[in-house]
Amino acid sequence: MTDRLLEGRTAIITGAGRGLGKSMAEGLAAYGAKIALVDLEEDILAAAVSDVEAAGGQGCALPVTCDVTDRDRAEAAIQTTIDTFGGFDILINDAAMGPQFFTDNFTADTPKFWEVDIDLWHRVLTVNAHGPQLMSTVSAPHLLDSGWGRIINVTTSLDTMYLKGCGAYGPSKAALEANTRIMAQDLDGTGVTANVLIPGGPANTRMIPEATGFDREELVQPGAMQAPICWLCSTDADDINNMRFIAALWDESLPPQERIAAAGAPIAWAQIGSIAKRPSSWADAER
Numbered sequence: 001m002t003d004r005l006l007e008g009r010t011a012i013i014t015g016a017g018r019g020l021g022k023s024m025a026e027g028l029a030a031y032g033a034k035i036a037l038v039d040l041e042e043d044i045l046a047a048a049v050s051d052v053e054a055a056g057g058q059g060c061a062l063p064v065t066c067d068v069t070d071r072d073r074a075e076a077a078i079q080t081t082i083d084t085f086g087g088f089d090i091l092i093n094d095a096a097m098g099p100q101f102f103t104d105n106f107t108a109d110t111p112k113f114w115e116v117d118i119d120l121w122h123r124v125l126t127v128n129a130h131g132p133q134l135m136s137t138v139s140a141p142h143l144l145d146s147g148w149g150r151i152i153n154v155t156t157s158l159d160t161m162y163l164k165g166c167g168a169y170g171p172s173k174a175a176l177e178a179n180t181r182i183m184a185q186d187l188d189g190t191g192v193t194a195n196v197l198i199p200g201g202p203a204n205t206r207m208i209p210e211a212t213g214f215d216r217e218e219l220v221q222p223g224a225m226q227a228p229i230c231w232l233c234s235t236d237a238d239d240i241n242n243m244r245f246i247a248a249l250w251d252e253s254l255p256p257q258e259r260i261a262a263a264g265a266p267i268a269w270a271q272i273g274s275i276a277k278r279p280s281s282w283a284d285a286e287r
């Protein structure tokens with residue numbers, strides 16, 4: 001991609017204070033986008049802003065303290081972004097509570113489902129599934145008004161969705177994956193698209209605690225998210241809707257169609273899901 005390809009675009013990235021969200025913010029900023037960095041704590045955001053500005057230049061990053069489950073804060077976050085940058089085009093729902101809230105090491109002995117704190121289970125589902133729905137609901141009218149936009153949801157590998165010992169983490173990501181498919185269908189033809197991007201394996205962030213014993217060099221590095229997110233946010237991806245991409249398989253050295261085929265697939269599990277018995281009046285609509 002050419003330099004400053006995303007000049008004139010503004011992205012809101014939740015969970016941008018650290019980890020994959022911050023890395024995506026740095027990547028988009030380097031291509032000229034303005035970024036509102038949404039996260040829970042001011043000090044985390046202050047450090048992230050200076051890293052993102054190092055990539056994209058002074059003034060390209062706006063820190064926004066916001067819990068993505070709080071409707072008033074979500075609406076205020078979007079309004080602040082619009083007031084600061086004159087609008088916004090891209091919503092990246094990255095914020096999440098990870099498996100580490102349930103276990104230090106999901107490869108070892110892990111809590112059974114009945115041993116997990118039920119309030120924590122509910123909170124993780126709320127942050128990881130309800131949060132993106134809320135942010136997308138509040139964002140959609142702005143994106144639809146301008147006739148061009150992106151909603152990109154960070155879910156997880158399909159087999160992590162039923163990885164035991166991680167409490168609500170997997171189910172929350174399965175909900176977000178399915179919901180992204182609903183978003184993509186509803187947005188079809190509007191100029192706004194909805195897609196999924198995942199790292200494609202345990203990534204080198206605090207979500208994978210040291211107690212797992214993994215060699216950190218063997219993990220997916222946060223920078224792997226940068227090339228696919230920049231492409232998804234470019235006009236080259238205008239026709240890409242209802243797709244999931246695996247960052248670890250994204251190979252910039254391949255021609256675009258081969259790269260898309262290697263790292264992309266339809267969202268969710270459409271290829272295996274089918275209703276066994278449909279009433280005849282229910283048209284067999286494309287899903």
Ligand SMILES: NC(=O)c1ccc[n+]([C@@H]2O[C@H](COP(=O)([O-])OP(=O)(O)OC[C@H]3O[C@@H](n4cnc5c(N)ncnc54)[C@H](O)[C@@H]3O)[C@@H](O)[C@H]2O)c1
Pocket residue numbers: 014015016017018019020021038039040041066067068069093094095096097098127131154155156157198199200201202203204205206207208
């Ligand atoms: N790290 C991995 O191995 C891995 C693998 C697959 C998918 N993912 C997904 O990638 C995304 C980023 O994960 P990460 O590894 O960078 O994790 P991380 O913990 O480093 O970053 C997540 C960020 O989200 C923020 N956050 C949490 N709850 C929030 C809330 N209610 N409101 C606003 N911000 C909130 C946290 O403060 C944190 O800064 C997540 O959606 C995660 O599920 C991660």
